[in-house]
Amino acid sequence: MLRRTPSLFKPFPILETERLILRRLQQTDLRDVFEYASNENISRQVLWDAHQSLRESQRFLDYTFERYRRGEMAPFAIEHKTDRKMIGTIDFAWWERGNGTVEIGFALSEKYWGLGLIPEAARAMHQFAFEKMGVTRIEARCFAENSQSIRVLEKMGMTYEGTLRQRLLVKGERRNVHMYSILHQEWKQQEQIY
Template sequence: MLRVADIFGRFPQLETEQLILRKMRKDDARDLYEYASDPDVSRHTLWNAHRSLLDSQRFLEAVIEQYKSKEVTNWGIEHKADRKFIGTCGFVYWNPDHRRAEIGYALSKSYWNQGIMSEAAHAVMQFGFKKMLLNRLEARCNVENIGSERVMQKIGMTYEGTIREQLLIRGKFEDVKLYSILRSEVSLEC
């Protein structure tokens, strides 16, 4: 049986054609603040738009602590051409006993509609099925978050249904769409 520390004890770096998925660092704070302070980016998230650079620094400190504790967490997305930190993608949870996990992500608005998040999510999905030996990978989004839903569709996930009023976000109960993909439905790349 795999344990979280077996996989995330030495946090792996992933690379795609356009991206490096890596540990987040304290010096990512300005790039993080640049997109996390944008209300359009945080509109459908559980977190509020960052109001100051300090909010971004605190977020990074929390993630860095998760790396040290060998917990399941997010990769920072670095755009190769720009050498810029532009978002996050990773696992919201992992249940090794049931070989099931959920992914989540956020991306700077400057990089929307370019296939970047689909590329990052695909890399994380491949990692999950190959290294974590997942049987099932899930993702969720608010019903109004069309961009996030498109990412799920592009990486081959199947819509399973809408979970009514699952999340309380900024004082309003939100319906959430559930997508998943199974190991048997994935072509594992070498």
């Protein structure tokens, strides 16, 4: 009999931090998704285009719901506990199981910038990746001029490894990309500090 390996993503995990709940996206998040995903201050720092309509946000939700249904890795919604609002997403863009490596990515509603919420969410994601997914290395990439993201990656204890010159052609523009990473043993040492 064919036995399937149980998926780490079915049921989809729920991670909790002091101020946040990281959970699956829900249909009731539609307007909150549109609120941050339609903001060009956010879309200019990521690979996707700003959403122009609720319909585009719905397409993103439908695609993500299908991934949840299949037990695939998919974005976590970031819910602000006291505001009871979905304020962004954080995810692993890909997972190379053979190499024990994942890439982390995130986007946060502009109203919530500067409160240290992504570093807080990312710490929970690091713990999940190292302890549950069993990875050895977490990577993050950002555009070379994205100083906010660079600051976040530094706060997350990630190490700058270099600049990948003209690595991506995004929205018609060649972009230099900074590569950051954190290794399992480095994260374990940090955990003793927190």
